[in-house]
Amino acid sequence: MEVQQPPRSSPWPDLDRLIVSSRPARDYELMFALELAALAGRRVLDCPGGASSFAAEAADAGADVSAVDPLYVLSADELRRRLASDVELAFGVHDERPEIDSDWLAEQKERWRVAGERFFADYRPDGRTRRYQPAVLPDLPFADAEFDVALVSHLLFTYDAVDPDAGLRELLRVVRPGGTIRIHPLVASDGVPYPVERVLAWLEGDGHRGEVVEVPYGKARGVGRSLIVTRGAATR
Numbered sequence: 491m492e493v494q495q496p497p498r499s500s501p502w503p504d505l506d507r508l509i510v511s512s513r514p515a516r517d518y519e520l521m522f523a524l525e526l527a528a529l530a531g532r533r534v535l536d537c538p539g540g541a542s543s544f545a546a547e548a549a550d551a552g553a554d555v556s557a558v559d560p561l562y563v564l565s566a567d568e569l570r571r572r573l574a575s576d577v578e579l580a581f582g583v584h585d586e587r588p589e590i591d592s593d594w595l596a597e598q599k600e601r602w603r604v605a606g607e608r609f610f611a612d613y614r615p616d617g618r619t620r621r622y623q624p625a626v627l628p629d630l631p632f633a634d635a636e637f638d639v640a641l642v643s644h645l646l647f648t649y650d651a652v653d654p655d656a657g658l659r660e661l662l663r664v665v666r667p668g669g670t671i672r673i674h675p676l677v678a679s680d681g682v683p684y685p686v687e688r689v690l691a692w693l694e695g696d697g698h699r700g701e702v703v704e705v706p707y708g709k710a711r712g713v714g715r716s717l718i719v720t721r722g723a724a725t726r
Protein backbone atom coordinates (compact mmCIF):
# COMPACT_ATOMS: atom_id res chain seq x y z
CA MET A 491 0.00 0.00 0.00
CA GLU A 492 1.21 3.50 -0.78
CA VAL A 493 2.25 5.36 2.35
CA GLN A 494 0.69 8.76 2.79
CA GLN A 495 2.95 11.47 4.12
CA PRO A 496 1.67 14.59 5.82
CA PRO A 497 1.99 17.70 3.66
CA ARG A 498 5.28 19.54 4.22
CA SER A 499 3.52 22.70 5.30
CA SER A 500 1.46 20.91 7.94
CA PRO A 501 2.23 21.25 11.64
CA TRP A 502 2.63 17.47 11.98
CA PRO A 503 5.53 16.43 14.16
CA ASP A 504 8.46 14.45 12.85
CA LEU A 505 7.14 10.89 12.99
CA ASP A 506 10.42 9.62 14.44
CA ARG A 507 10.52 11.93 17.42
CA LEU A 508 8.32 10.13 19.95
CA ILE A 509 8.47 6.53 21.00
CA VAL A 510 5.33 4.62 20.08
CA SER A 511 3.99 2.43 22.87
CA SER A 512 1.35 -0.28 23.21
CA ARG A 513 -0.17 -0.09 26.65
CA PRO A 514 -3.12 -2.39 27.40
CA ALA A 515 -6.56 -0.99 28.27
CA ARG A 516 -6.05 -2.08 31.88
CA ASP A 517 -3.32 0.59 32.14
CA TYR A 518 -5.79 3.18 30.88
CA GLU A 519 -8.30 2.09 33.53
CA LEU A 520 -5.65 2.63 36.21
CA MET A 521 -4.27 5.88 34.75
CA PHE A 522 -7.64 7.48 34.20
CA ALA A 523 -9.63 6.15 37.17
CA LEU A 524 -12.30 4.59 34.95
CA GLU A 525 -13.66 1.18 33.99
CA LEU A 526 -14.09 0.01 30.41
CA ALA A 527 -17.61 -1.19 31.17
CA ALA A 528 -18.62 2.38 32.08
CA LEU A 529 -17.68 3.53 28.56
CA ALA A 530 -20.36 1.39 26.86
CA GLY A 531 -22.53 3.62 24.66
CA ARG A 532 -20.14 6.56 25.05
CA ARG A 533 -18.25 8.41 22.33
CA VAL A 534 -14.60 8.14 23.41
CA LEU A 535 -11.40 9.69 22.04
CA ASP A 536 -7.95 8.15 22.58
CA CYS A 537 -5.39 10.85 21.76
CA PRO A 538 -2.74 9.69 21.11
CA GLY A 539 -3.61 6.05 20.46
CA GLY A 540 -0.14 4.83 19.47
CA ALA A 541 -0.26 1.03 19.30
CA SER A 542 -2.30 0.77 22.50
CA SER A 543 -5.04 -1.86 22.55
CA PHE A 544 -7.31 0.57 24.39
CA ALA A 545 -9.45 1.45 21.33
CA ALA A 546 -9.96 -2.20 20.36
CA GLU A 547 -10.78 -3.26 23.92
CA ALA A 548 -13.08 -0.28 24.55
CA ALA A 549 -14.94 -1.01 21.30
CA ASP A 550 -15.41 -4.61 22.47
CA ALA A 551 -16.86 -3.19 25.69
CA GLY A 552 -19.42 -1.20 23.67
CA ALA A 553 -17.78 2.23 23.38
CA ASP A 554 -17.84 4.21 20.13
CA VAL A 555 -14.14 5.00 20.10
CA SER A 556 -11.79 6.89 17.80
CA ALA A 557 -8.03 6.87 18.28
CA VAL A 558 -5.80 9.46 16.62
CA ASP A 559 -2.06 9.50 16.07
CA PRO A 560 0.16 10.93 13.32
CA LEU A 561 1.63 7.43 12.94
CA TYR A 562 -1.69 6.17 11.55
CA VAL A 563 -0.42 7.26 8.13
CA LEU A 564 1.68 4.08 8.34
CA SER A 565 0.66 0.65 7.09
CA ALA A 566 0.29 -2.13 9.67
CA ASP A 567 3.65 -3.62 8.64
CA GLU A 568 5.44 -0.28 8.93
CA LEU A 569 3.89 0.48 12.30
CA ARG A 570 4.67 -3.02 13.54
CA ARG A 571 8.36 -2.56 12.66
CA ARG A 572 8.35 0.85 14.29
CA LEU A 573 6.78 -0.51 17.49
CA ALA A 574 9.26 -3.40 17.68
CA SER A 575 12.28 -1.07 17.63
CA ASP A 576 10.68 1.47 19.99
CA VAL A 577 9.83 -1.24 22.52
CA GLU A 578 13.51 -2.22 22.61
CA LEU A 579 14.39 1.44 23.28
CA ALA A 580 11.73 1.83 25.95
CA PHE A 581 12.69 -1.32 27.85
CA GLY A 582 16.43 -1.30 27.21
CA VAL A 583 16.98 1.17 30.02
CA HIS A 584 18.30 -1.25 32.62
CA ASP A 585 21.99 -0.53 31.99
CA GLU A 586 21.42 3.19 32.51
CA ARG A 587 18.88 2.80 35.31
CA PRO A 588 19.76 -0.32 37.34
CA GLU A 589 17.34 0.78 40.09
CA ILE A 590 14.44 -0.38 37.87
CA ASP A 591 13.58 -3.97 38.72
CA SER A 592 14.41 -6.17 35.72
CA ASP A 593 11.55 -8.63 36.45
CA TRP A 594 9.08 -5.73 36.42
CA LEU A 595 10.53 -4.49 33.12
CA ALA A 596 10.21 -7.97 31.55
CA GLU A 597 6.61 -8.24 32.76
CA GLN A 598 5.69 -4.82 31.32
CA LYS A 599 7.38 -5.64 28.03
CA GLU A 600 5.28 -8.81 27.74
CA ARG A 601 2.09 -6.85 28.55
CA TRP A 602 2.97 -4.37 25.77
CA ARG A 603 3.61 -7.26 23.36
CA VAL A 604 0.20 -8.78 24.02
CA ALA A 605 -1.53 -5.38 23.77
CA GLY A 606 0.33 -4.64 20.52
CA GLU A 607 -0.97 -7.88 19.00
CA ARG A 608 -4.50 -6.90 20.03
CA PHE A 609 -3.99 -3.49 18.41
CA PHE A 610 -2.72 -4.92 15.12
CA ALA A 611 -5.65 -7.36 14.95
CA ASP A 612 -7.93 -4.29 14.93
CA TYR A 613 -5.84 -1.67 13.11
CA ARG A 614 -7.32 -0.54 9.76
CA PRO A 615 -5.35 2.50 8.55
CA ASP A 616 -7.21 2.80 5.23
CA GLY A 617 -10.09 4.95 6.42
CA ARG A 618 -12.68 2.13 6.25
CA THR A 619 -13.43 2.56 9.92
CA ARG A 620 -13.37 5.73 11.97
CA ARG A 621 -11.49 3.92 14.73
CA TYR A 622 -7.93 4.87 13.68
CA GLN A 623 -7.45 8.34 12.23
CA PRO A 624 -4.15 10.02 11.37
CA ALA A 625 -4.25 13.42 13.04
CA VAL A 626 -2.33 15.59 15.46
CA LEU A 627 -3.12 17.81 18.35
CA PRO A 628 -3.90 20.70 18.29
CA ASP A 629 -5.88 20.10 15.10
CA LEU A 630 -8.39 17.27 15.40
CA PRO A 631 -10.73 16.16 12.58
CA PHE A 632 -13.84 16.06 14.79
CA ALA A 633 -16.95 18.15 15.29
CA ASP A 634 -17.44 20.44 18.27
CA ALA A 635 -18.72 18.60 21.37
CA GLU A 636 -18.57 15.19 19.62
CA PHE A 637 -17.08 13.21 22.52
CA ASP A 638 -18.19 12.26 26.01
CA VAL A 639 -14.65 11.42 27.14
CA ALA A 640 -11.15 12.16 25.80
CA LEU A 641 -8.11 10.29 27.13
CA VAL A 642 -4.54 11.50 26.79
CA SER A 643 -1.92 8.95 27.78
CA HIS A 644 1.71 10.06 27.62
CA LEU A 645 1.66 13.15 25.43
CA LEU A 646 0.47 16.46 26.93
CA PHE A 647 2.70 17.60 29.83
CA THR A 648 5.15 14.77 28.96
CA TYR A 649 6.60 15.55 25.52
CA ASP A 650 7.11 18.91 23.83
CA ALA A 651 5.58 17.65 20.56
CA VAL A 652 2.51 19.79 21.27
CA ASP A 653 1.86 22.94 23.26
CA PRO A 654 -0.15 21.73 26.29
CA ASP A 655 -2.50 24.74 26.37
CA ALA A 656 -3.27 24.58 22.64
CA GLY A 657 -3.75 20.80 22.88
CA LEU A 658 -6.07 21.07 25.86
CA ARG A 659 -8.14 23.84 24.22
CA GLU A 660 -8.64 21.65 21.15
CA LEU A 661 -9.74 18.74 23.37
CA LEU A 662 -12.17 21.10 25.14
CA ARG A 663 -13.61 21.94 21.72
CA VAL A 664 -14.35 18.31 20.78
CA VAL A 665 -15.69 17.23 24.22
CA ARG A 666 -19.30 18.06 25.10
CA PRO A 667 -20.21 20.28 28.07
CA GLY A 668 -20.12 18.04 31.14
CA GLY A 669 -17.79 15.61 29.36
CA THR A 670 -14.29 14.88 30.67
CA ILE A 671 -10.71 15.03 29.47
CA ARG A 672 -8.34 12.81 31.41
CA ILE A 673 -4.58 13.30 31.18
CA HIS A 674 -1.71 11.17 32.53
CA PRO A 675 1.06 11.61 33.61
CA LEU A 676 1.64 15.09 35.00
CA VAL A 677 5.41 14.87 34.59
CA ALA A 678 7.77 15.41 31.67
CA SER A 679 9.65 12.46 30.18
CA ASP A 680 12.74 13.48 32.21
CA GLY A 681 10.72 13.13 35.43
CA VAL A 682 10.26 16.88 36.11
CA PRO A 683 6.71 17.59 37.37
CA TYR A 684 4.60 19.80 35.10
CA PRO A 685 3.34 23.03 36.78
CA VAL A 686 -0.27 21.94 36.48
CA GLU A 687 -1.51 24.69 38.86
CA ARG A 688 -1.07 27.16 35.99
CA VAL A 689 -3.38 25.05 33.83
CA LEU A 690 -5.93 24.67 36.67
CA ALA A 691 -6.04 28.48 36.95
CA TRP A 692 -6.87 29.15 33.30
CA LEU A 693 -9.34 26.25 33.19
CA GLU A 694 -11.23 27.76 36.11
CA GLY A 695 -11.08 31.22 34.53
CA ASP A 696 -12.66 29.78 31.36
CA GLY A 697 -15.50 28.10 33.26
CA HIS A 698 -14.17 24.51 33.34
CA ARG A 699 -13.34 22.30 36.32
CA GLY A 700 -9.91 20.72 36.74
CA GLU A 701 -9.03 18.23 39.44
CA VAL A 702 -5.74 16.46 40.14
CA VAL A 703 -6.45 12.93 41.37
CA GLU A 704 -4.23 10.23 42.83
CA VAL A 705 -4.23 7.06 40.71
CA PRO A 706 -2.64 3.64 41.27
CA TYR A 707 -0.81 3.71 37.92
CA GLY A 708 2.80 4.83 38.26
CA LYS A 709 2.51 5.24 42.04
CA ALA A 710 5.68 3.26 42.73
CA ARG A 711 7.57 5.57 40.34
CA GLY A 712 6.13 8.67 42.04
CA VAL A 713 3.98 9.68 39.04
CA GLY A 714 0.61 8.40 40.28
CA ARG A 715 -1.40 11.56 39.52
CA SER A 716 -3.76 12.45 36.68
CA LEU A 717 -5.69 15.56 35.68
CA ILE A 718 -9.44 15.24 35.15
CA VAL A 719 -11.01 18.20 33.38
CA THR A 720 -14.79 18.59 33.21
CA ARG A 721 -15.85 20.87 30.37
CA GLY A 722 -17.99 23.84 31.33
CA ALA A 723 -20.84 25.21 29.27
CA ALA A 724 -18.77 27.35 26.91
CA THR A 725 -15.34 27.12 25.31
CA ARG A 726 -13.35 30.31 25.10
Ligand SMILES: C[S@@+](CC[C@H](N)C(=O)[O-])C[C@H]1O[C@@H](n2cnc3c(N)ncnc32)[C@H](O)[C@@H]1O
Pocket residue numbers: 503508509510511512513537538539540541542558559560561625626627628642643644645651652
Ligand atom coordinates in the same frame (compact mmCIF):
# COMPACT_ATOMS: atom_id res chain seq x y z
C1 LIG B 1 4.29 7.35 24.17
S1 LIG B 1 3.11 7.14 22.83
C2 LIG B 1 1.60 6.91 23.75
C3 LIG B 1 0.67 5.93 23.04
C4 LIG B 1 -0.51 5.41 23.87
N1 LIG B 1 -1.35 6.48 24.36
C5 LIG B 1 -0.02 4.58 25.04
O1 LIG B 1 -0.10 5.03 26.19
O2 LIG B 1 0.49 3.46 24.81
C6 LIG B 1 3.04 8.81 22.24
C7 LIG B 1 2.36 8.91 20.88
O3 LIG B 1 2.07 10.30 20.61
C8 LIG B 1 2.03 10.47 19.20
N2 LIG B 1 2.10 11.91 18.92
C9 LIG B 1 3.19 12.70 18.81
N3 LIG B 1 2.84 13.98 18.61
C10 LIG B 1 1.47 14.01 18.58
C11 LIG B 1 0.51 15.04 18.41
N4 LIG B 1 0.86 16.33 18.26
N5 LIG B 1 -0.81 14.71 18.44
C12 LIG B 1 -1.20 13.42 18.62
N6 LIG B 1 -0.31 12.40 18.79
C13 LIG B 1 1.00 12.69 18.78
C14 LIG B 1 3.22 9.64 18.75
O4 LIG B 1 3.13 9.29 17.38
C15 LIG B 1 3.16 8.42 19.68
O5 LIG B 1 2.49 7.33 19.09
